[in-house]
Amino acid sequence: xxxxxxxxxxxxxxxxxxxxxxxxxxxxxxxxxxxxxxxxxxxxxxxxxxxxxxxxxxxxxxxxxxxxxxxxxxxxxxxxxxxxxxxxxxxxxxxxx
Numbered sequence: 001x002x003x004x005x006x007x008x009x010x011x012x013x014x015x016x017x018x019x020x021x022x023x024x025x026x027x028x029x030x031x032x033x034x035x036x037x038x039x040x041x042x043x044x045x046x047x048x049x050x051x052x053x054x055x056x057x058x059x060x061x062x063x064x065x066x067x068x069x070x071x072x073x074x075x076x077x078x079x080x081x082x083x084x085x086x087x088x089x090x091x092x093x094x095x096x097x
Contacts, residue, residue, distance in 0.1 A: 012039050012051045034062075 005022045008015045009032045020028055038058040039051065046053075 011035055012055055038062075 003022045004019050005025060006017065006019050007025060007028070008017050009028060010016075011032050012035070018028065035055075035058055038061065039054040042049070042054040042057055043051075
């Protein structure tokens with residue numbers, strides 16, 4: 001049985017019906033709040049623009065952060081450590097056998 005939940009999420013004064021996994025509700029509501037907070041910041045700063053502009057700028061800002069996080073996350077040091085440990089284990093087992 002699927003554990004789905006129907007919710008309505010408000011983003012920039014529009015409601016979007018979603019069917020989600022129950023475990024994702026908090027994450028989705030937090031994301032919507034972050035978007036709404038960012039849109040509100042832009043509304044207060046730039047009074048001559050419309051909501052579409054604010055949503056576009058919020059999306060751009062959050063995607064830049066995602067790209068920065070992806071760029072900063074380097075798995076190679078972890079992979080190098082695993083490779084070194086694997087080689088040490090191979091040498092150990094060759095000596096034991």
